[in-house]
Amino acid sequence: MTQLSSSNKLSLIIPVHNERDNLKELLVEVENALNNISNDFEIIFVDDGSTDGSFQLLIDLCKDKSSFKLISFRRNFGQTAAMSAGITYSTGDIIVFMDADLQNDPADIPALISKLNEGYDVVSGWRKNRKDKLLFKKIPSAIANFIIRKISKVNIHDLGCSLKAYRREILNEIYIYGEMHRFLPVIAARVGAKITEIPVNHKPRKYGKSHYGLNRTFKVLLDLITVQFMRSFSTKPIYLYGGFALISLLLGFISGLSVILMKIFWGTDMTGNPMLLLTVLFILITVILALMGIQSEVLIRIYHQQGRTKQYYIKEVYNVEIEDIKD
Numbered sequence: 001m002t003q004l005s006s007s008n009k010l011s012l013i014i015p016v017h018n019e020r021d022n023l024k025e026l027l028v029e030v031e032n033a034l035n036n037i038s039n040d041f042e043i044i045f046v047d048d049g050s051t052d053g054s055f056q057l058l059i060d061l062c063k064d065k066s067s068f069k070l071i072s073f074r075r076n077f078g079q080t081a082a083m084s085a086g087i088t089y090s091t092g093d094i095i096v097f098m099d100a101d102l103q104n105d106p107a108d109i110p111a112l113i114s115k116l117n118e119g120y121d122v123v124s125g126w127r128k129n130r131k132d133k134l135l136f137k138k139i140p141s142a143i144a145n146f147i148i149r150k151i152s153k154v155n156i157h158d159l160g161c162s163l164k165a166y167r168r169e170i171l172n173e174i175y176i177y178g179e180m181h182r183f184l185p186v187i188a189a190r191v192g193a194k195i196t197e198i199p200v201n202h203k204p205r206k207y208g209k210s211h212y213g214l215n216r217t218f219k220v221l222l223d224l225i226t227v228q229f230m231r232s233f234s235t236k237p238i239y240l241y242g243g244f245a246l247i248s249l250l251l252g253f254i255s256g257l258s259v260i261l262m263k264i265f266w267g268t269d270m271t272g273n274p275m276l277l278l279t280v281l282f283i284l285i286t287v288i289l290a291l292m293g294i295q296s297e298v299l300i301r302i303y304h305q306q307g308r309t310k311q312y313y314i315k316e317v318y319n320v321e322i323e324d325i326k327d
């Protein structure tokens with residue numbers, strides 16, 4: 001039996017979107033797993049605007065269970081928002097996330113906690129034997145994970161696996177929005193977290209269907225640019241801006257020079273040389289788009305951090321004090 005130290009309360013956070021057929025089995029599984037670890041735990045289901053009656057079923061199933069907390073959103077705000085609400089309303093010192101679709105195995109939680117107790121701040125689950133579609137999930141995800149590993153230098157293999165354990169103090173330092181939950185370990189590393197991973201079980205989805213397809217991989221790679229920019233350049237954007245400026249200057253110089261050389265050696269008409277126009281056009285477009293993209297990411301971040309936007313709206317809660325509502 002894995003012991004939590006006496007001061008350590010565990011919060012298990014589970015985002016739920018249209019998972020009705022999975023919930024009954026899930027509740028039994030998580031309760032069994034957590035009862036083996038500690039008696040100081042809470043399980044928070046965040047219903048992310050389900051339309052299949054998941055929340056109603058959760059209320060029925062969790063009646064009279066004081067360690068279960070339920071939050072329901074007014075509409076579907078996304079998995080990141082659901083995880084974020086879970087963090088806000090949880091009270092544990094250790095936070096574990098898990099999917100509601102029975103693909104993760106809560107029996108892995110003790111091992112995650114033991115590893116955390118070895119002195120880590122984040123322990124990431126690694127679905128070594130992943131039970132998803134090879135072509136549409138496993139291969140694109142392996143490629144994305146490889147690229148992210150190389151670029152972020154955070155050496156874990158399975159960012160997409162929800163089953164991960166975090167120390168609360170690390171999550172308190174982090175603000176996630178958009179679809180950034182997959183980058184939590186990368187962002188945690190930036191905060192200074194000590195991170196490791198352990199293999200975890202994975203089961204095929206029996207009921208309901210996956211919310212994410214192949215296009216997710218491309219979005220993840222786009223998010224990587226933002227995350228990486230924030231990591232490397234947020235305090236020194238001039239390195240990046242200056243880098244682009246130098247490259248464009250160099251390209252402009254080379255193209256300009258070649259137009260002149262073509263004129264001298266071959267007598268090519270300078271203004272009539274399409275290379276002149278093309279080079280100027282491409283350089284302008286690249287530089288402007290890249291810089292605008294980055295600037296808007298910076299602006300979005302400031303916007304979010306000032307707390308002007310709500311990521312989600314809560315409709316109903318169960319076992320969460322209403323005056324606690326901090327959305």
Ligand code: UDP
Nearest residue numbers: 015016017048078079082099100101210211
């Ligand atoms: N989920 C959510 N809101 C969404 C999409 C997904 O709360 O908008 C939940 C979903 O119910 C599940 C978890 O996030 O518990 C992961 O989703 P899914 O299993 O579909 O992702 P996959 O495992 O296929 O990547």
Ligand code: MG
Nearest residue numbers: 099101103210
């Ligand atoms: Mg799943």
